[in-house]
Amino acid sequence: MTILDGFLFIAIFAIWAILIVNVILTIAGYAYYLKWSRTPPPMLPSAPPFVSIMVPAHNEGIVIVKTVQALLALDYPADRYEIIVINDNSADLLKALQQLHPDRNLTVVNTDKTNGGKGKSNALNIGLQHARGSVISIYDADNTPEHDALRYLVAELLSDDHYGAVIGKFRTRNKNATILTRFINVETLSFQWMAQAGRQQLFKLCTIPGTNYVIRRDLLEQIGGWDVKALSEDTEISFQVYARNYRIKFQPLAVTWEQEPQTLDVWFHQRTRWVKGNIYVVLKNAHKIFTKAGRHIRFDLIYFMSIYFLLMTSLILSDSVFVLSVAGVVHSDINGFSNGLWLTAVLAFVISTFVTITTEKSEMKFSNLLVIIAMYLIYSQMWLVVAAYGMVNYVREQVFHQQAKWYKTKRYK
Template identity: 45%
Template sequence: MANILFYIALFLIWIMLLYHMFLMQGGYLHFKTFERVIPEWEKKMVDLPTVSVFIPAHNEEVVIGQTLQAMSRLHYPKEKLEVIVINDNSSDRTGEIARQFSERYSFIRVLETEPPNKGKGKSSALNEALRKSSSEVIVVYDADNTPEKMSVWYLVMGLVNDPKAAAVVGKFRVINAAKTWLTRFINIETICFQWMAQGGRFKWFKVATIPGTNFAIRRSIVEELGGWDVKALAEDTELTIRVYNKGYHIRFFPKAITWEQEPETLKVWWKQRTRWARGNQYVVLKFLGQFFKLKRKSIIFDLFYFFFTYFLFFFGVILSNTLFIINLFYDLNLSIGNVALALWILAFLLFLAEVMITLSIEKAEMNRTNFFYVILMYFTYSQMWIVLVVYSLFLEMKRVLFKQEVKWYKTERFEQKDKGEKK
């Protein structure tokens, strides 16, 4: 019986590893070709839509000034652009700093949330701004983001040239990547398992997931969907599924780039990633209950991917680790010890190859320091995710069983030196 369980665990793990290798190949191909359409697309950037940039902000005085400085440099006709800082029940100088920018720039304004949306989290803040704005396109950025000058232009370019797209999403990079050992791990994770996996899914399946930041979506579609789900901790993933289920699609266009701050301490990382994991688990459980009612095959496939990632894959890892530990103290008569060892070594080499190939597409990321961190990442950061997902699932099950209210965790920010304008 132990051998059968071990084989099941290995099967689940290797299915995910090979699938991610497949995505990395697609992401690399997308990276090599996605810019070819730009010269032709530029020709249609004449009669541009009006744009509202939403920036939900709760106690963001540490970063909001740098973010709004980046917004002031955006390349987009100012008569068709408005930047809305949604000051959500802040107790610090967030509102004061934002108002200083609104006095200097006519296209920046501050919106104070009101009951029942006041202090309820990101989704509620976005819904408040949705009701109090009227632009044709909505762009969302987190309060710690410094988008590159052309980012909004490229997001809108994708919508103008793809009338069937409900949304266009860009990529994000880590602005504080070299700050701590943790931010170095997150930087590698972001390049490999965020935008390269996103690129692979778009290349092979024409499927992309709306991220929490750096995306543009048509107002008409957000209104048709009834806005953002206030119960979802991962409001971006939840919105993605509803967009696809309505028959629309989402385009991934990594030419639109934003730089964001990542957690610099383990405590902040743990709270943020727990929210992410719980949010995605909520989405999976919510829509699996409606599985046979979903209309779009593409999103059913994507939903299964999230189910595999947050449930089956981690179950396989935990099962194999548990059997291995038990076997150290009690003989389970495992007959595949050498096979398991060989597969583990191959899995490690596959992980190493995937990550280093992916890092090669970003300037200055393919270096000896990152090679060392990739090796260390496999044995530390990747294992931390396993514990975190189990913990998140426990919290989410407890919330459902005891009908607890969803509580939004606002990621703590860190002082960041302004490195100047990104390209």
């Protein structure tokens, strides 16, 4: 076996190990789905807590009205929640909404040149200063939560004192806009909500997404709010919750619909922000892997490290050898073996991913099977480019002591 074959064997082993972990998460997630589907929904107490819903809005004039209207229509006692929009140059449309609903707790906190334009974490910290609720809920400006979403989130949070936060499920509102949004729709169902369910089933572990969740006010104050250096403030706050011996619960009944990137450019910039943000969080908490304090987040730390470092390197090496061998530039004695494993990996990916979308009856169609196949061939390679680009940019920013910039995701009518 040559040195090249040795490296290729290690790369194949790493890819398969991570693929198997994802298949196990899918199986566990489906088991959680079956158990959850037979569980009665959580019920609010007769005297529900006061909730502060915070919506960071930076140049969100296109979508903010629809979002606020959905929040005003939530099936939660109107006098027991408030809506706080942290308005960073969004639009004067919010004033009109306040005038239309003078009897509702709708507050607009306007930022200025001194405290605005500094990212989502900064906006949330500003909103927290104005919040009155003992429970804090977060929604992005492009969300339209279903009317019972908040009720399920809060009821689940109150069902166990060990829950520091409860997260819901989010779906793609514009899934039929482009082939990219169709990819994202399947990605959301399989690699976000089903993976959350699998981690909940196996490890009682979840990661807070950026939207559609509730968190205890006193816990947030213990943490000190959101880390303004974290581009992935959701992952970072999740680790902080577990560090204080609280758990995060996943409640799929709480559904929100959000708008996803429709063009490659917008998707690329958004996902690059995610990659850089998650790398920051992993490196910030890496020292906890083998400590008692990090026992709750150990799986996530190892998983994220494997995805962003081991898997990315392995895929680049494997793809390079495959292309060079086809071109006749290099020769590998295990290339045929690796090609057989590659085909098996495609089947494992397609089958496990299709199983996840069977939990949504409207998604069980032949066209989505074709989308999943295309995702393996195209979308996963796009993610590889994003991961590599994000890592290079993160290293460059650290070397030259540059402040990471928050990229504003473009919205659509």
